[in-house]
Each structure stands twice: as structure tokens, then as C-alpha cells.
Amino acid sequence: MKKLLIIAFILFNLTSLTAQMAALQYTDAQNLTLIGKALPDGPSYHRLDTASFPAIPPTVKNLLTHSAGLAVSFSTNSTQIGVKWCTSPRAPGNNMTAIAYEGMDLYIKRNGQWQYAGVARPRTNECNEFMVLENMAPGDKECLLYLPLYDETLSLQIGVEPEANLIAKPNPFQKNILLYGSSIVHGASASRPGLAYPARLSRETGYNVINLGVSGNARMEPAVAEMIATMQMDAFILDCVPNSSPEQVTERTANLVKTIRAQHPEVPIIAIQSIVREGGNFNRSIAERVAAQNANFLREISQLQQTDRHLYLITAEGLLGDDHEGTTDGTHPNDLGFDRMLQKIKPAMQDILEKYSGFE
Amino acid sequence: MKKLLIIAFILFNLTSLTAQMAALQYTDAQNLTLIGKALPDGPSYHRLDTASFPAIPPTVKNLLTHSAGLAVSFSTNSTQIGVKWCTSPRAPGNNMTAIAYEGMDLYIKRNGQWQYAGVARPRTNECNEFMVLENMAPGDKECLLYLPLYDETLSLQIGVEPEANLIAKPNPFQKNILLYGSSIVHGASASRPGLAYPARLSRETGYNVINLGVSGNARMEPAVAEMIATMQMDAFILDCVPNSSPEQVTERTANLVKTIRAQHPEVPIIAIQSIVREGGNFNRSIAERVAAQNANFLREISQLQQTDRHLYLITAEGLLGDDHEGTTDGTHPNDLGFDRMLQKIKPAMQDILEKYSGFE
Known part of the structure; x- marks a missing residue:
């Protein structure tokens, strides 16, 4: 009898939520403002039109179809906000939440700051609907809805x-900064999309930091360098050491920087060493590999800096703090690790950028 | 051809890993030291023998079969450590990683500190095997392996x-502190088991903090109060406001404290208000509910403190910091939120406990 009552209670709640959501009026997000794309063409929720770059590796192309870093900018005076969305049928990896992988989160501006407002929880791996927020005060809310990090929307x-x-709003962020990197840039293991570090950097600096994280595949291939160089950016950040072997770092770093520099003679390029891998605390081969990657990167960047006065380096020291608790799996920062990265990268980036026109 | 090569490469690696793992010699963890149980009886990886407490609610019983807070204490001079484990067939909720939900993580002591060493990644929802660490330096390592947070092991x-x-080691932690609470104590949304806040409290203070988190069901029922009172503890921490309605807080708080106090006349009892729910930043009914829960709890605890000089209160202020980024879903702290909770709770707890014998 008690079980029956519980089931009836759950059904009643589900039915009532569904009825409430059905009462909302839905608008395709393509009619609002989508921010965060690296290049404007191609399917709406891809980071760029991969078909325009036939020479880039197929895995990189596939990763660029993930909606990492994309967000919808709108305002509404509704007291409820619901979402319906579909992603590819992929399921989350073991080091990410489903909310981060294929769900969404909403921020609302309050007193000039973007503030966490709600999440869209995926119940299945494909199509979902969710009431992100209800019982809000009347009045206009300026909103940013972050799309799934690791899935195609x-x-x-x-x-x-x-x-x-429900009104399309302009991009709230100024000056375009491309952030090219590994799974760490892509967003693993942020607990929700808005906590990926490029998204946090945008909200906290006001700059439009664009997520070009390609999980496991930021290997500075010449075709990728060419693609990046076509992007009209005000700055470039290169956090691509973790996926490149020590040899690839030596072979490819100069080409990446020079390819970008050829198209952007005066823009700041900020290179970041790899975070220390906590997986290397006791596994000596992991520790040795990261040390070699970072040593080779330092050598390459230092060499380039002799003739490139707009090239900067942020070193690895302290990027994850000193208690070794900042990762989910020894490789990927958790939200604590990302917070510590931000505490070093944000002021370092701001110090560099404020020398440049428009960034002051 | 390239695809075939990739498949061959993956198969080779899997085969080689499997061969490497098969070469290890496995010992049932029941032959080592299991720490973190609230009471010693019952199935090894349950937190207590639920059959001994027929009056507690079935949902609470079920949650107490989860291995949250349990860890295996051992030492080895092996340079590799692998694990094979089985959990119930449940799949992770959308606000947790599979590593936290049904995986494990390993810490090794270095210079007197417990340091992250590796994870056991679940590839399926039932039985798994994983090489947690390899390429270690020779010599003895003192290890703690944390069991799955939200599944039955x-x-x-x-x-x-x-x-x-492979040697059973004693429990490295002294003085038993029971931490009774909600999903937040249980471990949602830590990114791995060792980052649940009771586990972090243990490692950082040296006290044996026992996880009695019962997700969504820390409602201070009289039968649960009776069960807790039977436990031989040196201190009790009550973080059970989030799951109780404001009315339940008023009705049940005094009974919980008095039931424990009747069996433990002199032990410190530390009550903690609920963290602010970030889900209430814009949803006014969530904000009102938490405010009412905390106001009622404060009233009850203050009233009890008039006659109970070993009862203490830690208030909600600042438990999650002030940037609203400390949760995964508006309810559950992420690793950043847990870190901030620890920054307040740890010194407050230490200030209280150092007045008591054996805690100095």
C-alpha cells in the first residue's frame, strides 16, 4: 500500500511537471543569439564548419561538432524557463557528470555579475526536456544558457x-580570444558546462574566450595551425601541451606559433605549459613524460620569444595548487583544480592583455 | 587500412593490459583492514548491519548498503596495483561521475600526508577490473583505497x-566521529570517492570521520536517532538539515540530540546548518525553504544549548564561498564547494574538539 502511494505520488509529480512544461511556449534557440563559435558557418551548434577544413584530422573534426563553449544569449520576463534538447546518443565517460557531458546550465546577470541559476538534467542520452527554473520573481532576466560540453547538440x-x-540579446563579452587545447580546455572534468575554464574566464573577465578544446587531440598538426590562423581573433591562448608527445612539442610548437603569427602580426599569443599530472605522483613514467613535454615547450617558446615580442608564457607552477586534490582522475582538473588554474591564469592573462589596444 | 591499424593498436593495448593485470596476484580485500564502518557487523561493505535495526525506514536501510566512506588500509612493496570489483547494476545519476558513484580512488602516504595516487575507472555498471597504478618506485607504500560512494560494493x-x-595495516585515523547527513555527506557531487567531505576531513585532521550520509533521507527519524545513539563515538556531527522539512526540523531536532545525549553524556555534538542552496538564487521557493529550515534548526539548537554544554553549532554563512560556483546542480557541492565547506568546518570542528580529552 505504501509503495503504491509512493508510485502514485511520483506519477502525479511527473504528470504535473509535464503539464507545466507543456504550458510553456517554446522557441528554437537558432532564433536567439548563439555565442562561442570559433567561426560562424556550419551547423548551428558545431564550433565551426568542419567541412571547410578537409585537411584536419577526422577525430579533430568530430570533436569540433561538440557544443563545448557555446551558449545562448537571451532575456525574458518569464518566471519559468524550460528546455527541450537533443544530443547524439553517446553516453558520458566515467570522469564526467551527465550534466556536463550532455546537459546544460543557466546563468542570470545580477548586479553586473553572471550568477548560477539552474541546470538542465539529461534523463536519457538523446532527447530530453527539463524545467530549469521556476518560481522566479517577475521582471526581466538577462540569461546565458551553456550547451553540452562533450556531445553534439x-x-x-x-x-x-x-x-x-523572449528576446535575443547581443554577445555580452567583448574581444575575441581563442583558447586552443586538450580535454582540459574542452571541459573535462567540470561538473557542469558553465564551469569549464574558458567559460569561467569569460564571465570573470568580460572577454569572449572561445573554447577550441579537442579532447585528447590537441596535437598542433599543421592543418589545425592553418585553420586557427584563419580565425579573426584579438588574442590566442595555446594550452595544447598535454596531448602532444615530447617529440611533437619540439617538432610542432614553432610551426603553430609562426602560422598564427603570419596572419596576425601584432596579436598577443599566450602559451601555457601543461598542468602537472597528479597521475604522475607515483607513476614515474607519467611524471617523466609531462616533465619532458614542459621542458621542450619552454625551450621552443623561449626560442621563439627572441624574435616574437608578442609571445608570452604561463608556466605550470601552482596551476593545480599544492594539495594534489585538484583532479578527478589524475589528469583532468575537477572544479577545484579549475578554480586554481583560474587564480593563476586570469591575472597573468589580464596583465598581458592590458598592454594591447581595446583590452585596457 | 588506418582504421584497421587503430583497431589493432587498441586490441594490442587491451590484450597487453589484461595480460599485465592477469599477472598480478589478487587478495580478497576482506583479508585486509576495512575502515569507515559505523558499526562492525553485517556484510563487509555495508556501513552497518541494517538487519539489526528493523525500525529504520527501508530507504535509509538501502542507502546504508552503499560503501560511502569505506576504505581499505594496506601496504605493499609492489610497483603495480590492480583491482577487480563488483557493484550492484545501478547506473550513476546525472550529477555524479561514474568514478565517484561506483569507482574507487587510491591514496598513498608521502612525507606524512595522504596523497592522491590513482583511480579505478568503472567501464561497466557491474564487475570491473582496472590497473590503478604502475611504474611505481620500489619500496613500501602505505595505501588507502576508497570504495564506491553511491553503490553497493x-x-x-x-x-x-x-x-x-600485501599487508593489512591498522586504521590510520584516531578518535571516532560520526557524521550523519544528507547526500552532501554521502558524497554527491564529489568527483571521486576520496573527495567526499568526510573523507577529506579524516585525511586532513587525522580523526576517523565516519560517513553516515543517507542521500535525500537524513530526516532524523526516531528509529534512526536510536540507531545512532548505539554507536560508540567520540563525537557526533549532525549535517542533516537539508533533507528535513522546516516542520520536521522543529519536530525532530531535539529528539535526535537528546537521544544521542542520553547514551553519551559528555561527548561533543556539533550541529551544522544547511548550506545555502544555489538553486535558490532565483527560485524563490527553494530560497524560502532553506531559510526556514535553518531558522528552525537555529532555534532548536539554541534552546537545547541552554541545558547542553557539549552541543555546538556551525552556521551556514560562507560554507560555499560567495561566487555561487560551488555546486554541480544548485544543491550538491562540487569539489570546489566541498573545499570551501572544509575551510570553514575543519577549523571550527578542531576548535571545539581540542577541549575534549584525547583530541588535543
């Missing part, structure tokens, strides 16, 4: 009360 | 090189 609709408005 | 074997030793 196939469709997205945003629902508000039928009598409420 | 059915079996566990630890593998070391055939010529290596």
Missing part, C-alpha cells in the same frame, strides 16, 4: 510562459 | 605483483 528549444517575452 | 580484490607483499 542536435536541437534546442527554450520555453517561457506564453504571455512572457 | 559486492566484492573487491586487490592485485599486486606475485613476488610483492
Whole structure:
């Protein structure tokens, strides 16, 4: 009898939530403002049109279809916000939450700051709907809805009360900064999309930091360097040491920097060493590999700096703090690790950029 | 051809890893030292023998079968450590990683500090095997292997090189502190088991903090209060506001404290208000509920403190910091939120406990 009552209670709640969500009026997010794309063309929720770059490796192409770093900018005076969205049928890896992998999170501006407001929880690996927020005060809210980090977003609709408005807002961030890197840039293991470190950098600096993280595949291939060089950016950040072997770091770093520099003679390029891998605390071969990657990167960047006065380096020291608790799996920062990275990278980046026009 | 080569490479690596793991010699963890149980009886990896407490709610019983807070204490001079383990077939919720939910993590003592060493990644939701660490330096390592937070662990074997030793070590932590609470104590949304806040408290203070988190069900029922009172502890921490309605807080707090106090006339009892729910930043009904829970708890504890001089309160202020980035989903602290909780709770707890015999 008690079980039956519990089931009835759950069904009642589900039915009532579904009814409430059905009462919202949905708008395709393509009619609002999508921010965070590296290049404007191609399918809406891809980071760029991969078909335009036939020479880049297929795995990189596939990763660029993930909606990492994309967000929808809008305002509404609704007191409820719901979402319906579909992603590819992939399931999360063991070091990520489903919310980060294929869910979303919403921020609302309050007193000039972007503040966490709600999440969209995926219940399945494909199509989902979720009431992100209800019981809000009346009045206009300026919103940013972050898309899934590690999945391809196939469709997205945003629902508000039928009598409420839903207005496309401009990109709230100024000056475009491309952040090219590994899974760490891509967002593993942030606990939700808005906590990936490029997204946090944007909200905390006001700059438009674009996520070009390609999990496990930031290997500075010449074709990728050419692609990056076509992007009209005000600055480039290169956090691509972790995926390149020590030999690849030596072979490819100069080419990447020079290829970008050829198209952007005066823009700042900020190179970042790899975070220390906590997996190397006791596994000596991991520790040796990271040390070699970072030594080779330092050598290459130092060499380039002799003739490139707009090239900067942020070193690995202290990027994850000193208690060894900043990763999910020895490789990927958790939200604590990302917070510590931010505490070093944000002021270092700001010190560099404020020398440049428009960044002051 | 390239695809075939990749498949061959993956198969080779899997085969070689499997061969390497098969070469290890496995010992049932029941032959080593299991720490973290609230009471010693019952199935090895349950937190207590739920059959001994027929009156506690079935959902609480079920949650107490999860291995949250349990860890295996051992030492080995092996340079590799592998694990084979089985859990129930449940799959992770959307706000947790599979590593936290049904995987494990290993710490090794270095210079007197417990340091992250490796993870056991679940590849399936039932039985798994994983090489946690390899390429270690020779010599003795003192190890703590944390069990899955949100699943029932059915079996566990630890593998070391055939010529290596594997020795049961005593519990490295002194003085027993029961930490009763909600999903937050249980470990959602730590990114791996060792980052749940009771586990971090243990490692950072040296006290044996026992995880009695019962996700969504820390409601201070009289039968649960009776069960807790039977436990021979040196201190009790009550972080059970989040799951109790404001009315339940008023009705049940005094009974919980008095039931424990009747059996433990002199032990410190530390009550903690609920963290602010970031889900209430814009959802007014969530914000109102938490405010009412905390106001009622404060009133009850203050009233009790008039006659109980071993009862203490830690308030909610600042438990998650002030940037609203410390949760995965508006309810559950991520590793950043847990770190901030620790920064307040750890010194407050130490200030209280050092007045008591044996804690100095």
C-alpha cells in the first residue's frame, strides 16, 4: 500500500511537471543569439564548419561538432524557463557528470555579475526536456544558457510562459580570444558546462574566450595551425601541451606559433605549459613524460620569444595548487583544480592583455 | 587500412593490459583492514548491519548498503596495483561521475600526508577490473583505497605483483566521529570517492570521520536517532538539515540530540546548518525553504544549548564561498564547494574538539 502511494505520488509529480512544461511556449534557440563559435558557418551548434577544413584530422573534426563553449544569449520576463534538447546518443565517460557531458546550465546577470541559476538534467542520452527554473520573481532576466560540453547538440528549444517575452540579446563579452587545447580546455572534468575554464574566464573577465578544446587531440598538426590562423581573433591562448608527445612539442610548437603569427602580426599569443599530472605522483613514467613535454615547450617558446615580442608564457607552477586534490582522475582538473588554474591564469592573462589596444 | 591499424593498436593495448593485470596476484580485500564502518557487523561493505535495526525506514536501510566512506588500509612493496570489483547494476545519476558513484580512488602516504595516487575507472555498471597504478618506485607504500560512494560494493580484490607483499595495516585515523547527513555527506557531487567531505576531513585532521550520509533521507527519524545513539563515538556531527522539512526540523531536532545525549553524556555534538542552496538564487521557493529550515534548526539548537554544554553549532554563512560556483546542480557541492565547506568546518570542528580529552 505504501509503495503504491509512493508510485502514485511520483506519477502525479511527473504528470504535473509535464503539464507545466507543456504550458510553456517554446522557441528554437537558432532564433536567439548563439555565442562561442570559433567561426560562424556550419551547423548551428558545431564550433565551426568542419567541412571547410578537409585537411584536419577526422577525430579533430568530430570533436569540433561538440557544443563545448557555446551558449545562448537571451532575456525574458518569464518566471519559468524550460528546455527541450537533443544530443547524439553517446553516453558520458566515467570522469564526467551527465550534466556536463550532455546537459546544460543557466546563468542570470545580477548586479553586473553572471550568477548560477539552474541546470538542465539529461534523463536519457538523446532527447530530453527539463524545467530549469521556476518560481522566479517577475521582471526581466538577462540569461546565458551553456550547451553540452562533450556531445553534439542536435536541437534546442527554450520555453517561457506564453504571455512572457523572449528576446535575443547581443554577445555580452567583448574581444575575441581563442583558447586552443586538450580535454582540459574542452571541459573535462567540470561538473557542469558553465564551469569549464574558458567559460569561467569569460564571465570573470568580460572577454569572449572561445573554447577550441579537442579532447585528447590537441596535437598542433599543421592543418589545425592553418585553420586557427584563419580565425579573426584579438588574442590566442595555446594550452595544447598535454596531448602532444615530447617529440611533437619540439617538432610542432614553432610551426603553430609562426602560422598564427603570419596572419596576425601584432596579436598577443599566450602559451601555457601543461598542468602537472597528479597521475604522475607515483607513476614515474607519467611524471617523466609531462616533465619532458614542459621542458621542450619552454625551450621552443623561449626560442621563439627572441624574435616574437608578442609571445608570452604561463608556466605550470601552482596551476593545480599544492594539495594534489585538484583532479578527478589524475589528469583532468575537477572544479577545484579549475578554480586554481583560474587564480593563476586570469591575472597573468589580464596583465598581458592590458598592454594591447581595446583590452585596457 | 588506418582504421584497421587503430583497431589493432587498441586490441594490442587491451590484450597487453589484461595480460599485465592477469599477472598480478589478487587478495580478497576482506583479508585486509576495512575502515569507515559505523558499526562492525553485517556484510563487509555495508556501513552497518541494517538487519539489526528493523525500525529504520527501508530507504535509509538501502542507502546504508552503499560503501560511502569505506576504505581499505594496506601496504605493499609492489610497483603495480590492480583491482577487480563488483557493484550492484545501478547506473550513476546525472550529477555524479561514474568514478565517484561506483569507482574507487587510491591514496598513498608521502612525507606524512595522504596523497592522491590513482583511480579505478568503472567501464561497466557491474564487475570491473582496472590497473590503478604502475611504474611505481620500489619500496613500501602505505595505501588507502576508497570504495564506491553511491553503490553497493559486492566484492573487491586487490592485485599486486606475485613476488610483492600485501599487508593489512591498522586504521590510520584516531578518535571516532560520526557524521550523519544528507547526500552532501554521502558524497554527491564529489568527483571521486576520496573527495567526499568526510573523507577529506579524516585525511586532513587525522580523526576517523565516519560517513553516515543517507542521500535525500537524513530526516532524523526516531528509529534512526536510536540507531545512532548505539554507536560508540567520540563525537557526533549532525549535517542533516537539508533533507528535513522546516516542520520536521522543529519536530525532530531535539529528539535526535537528546537521544544521542542520553547514551553519551559528555561527548561533543556539533550541529551544522544547511548550506545555502544555489538553486535558490532565483527560485524563490527553494530560497524560502532553506531559510526556514535553518531558522528552525537555529532555534532548536539554541534552546537545547541552554541545558547542553557539549552541543555546538556551525552556521551556514560562507560554507560555499560567495561566487555561487560551488555546486554541480544548485544543491550538491562540487569539489570546489566541498573545499570551501572544509575551510570553514575543519577549523571550527578542531576548535571545539581540542577541549575534549584525547583530541588535543
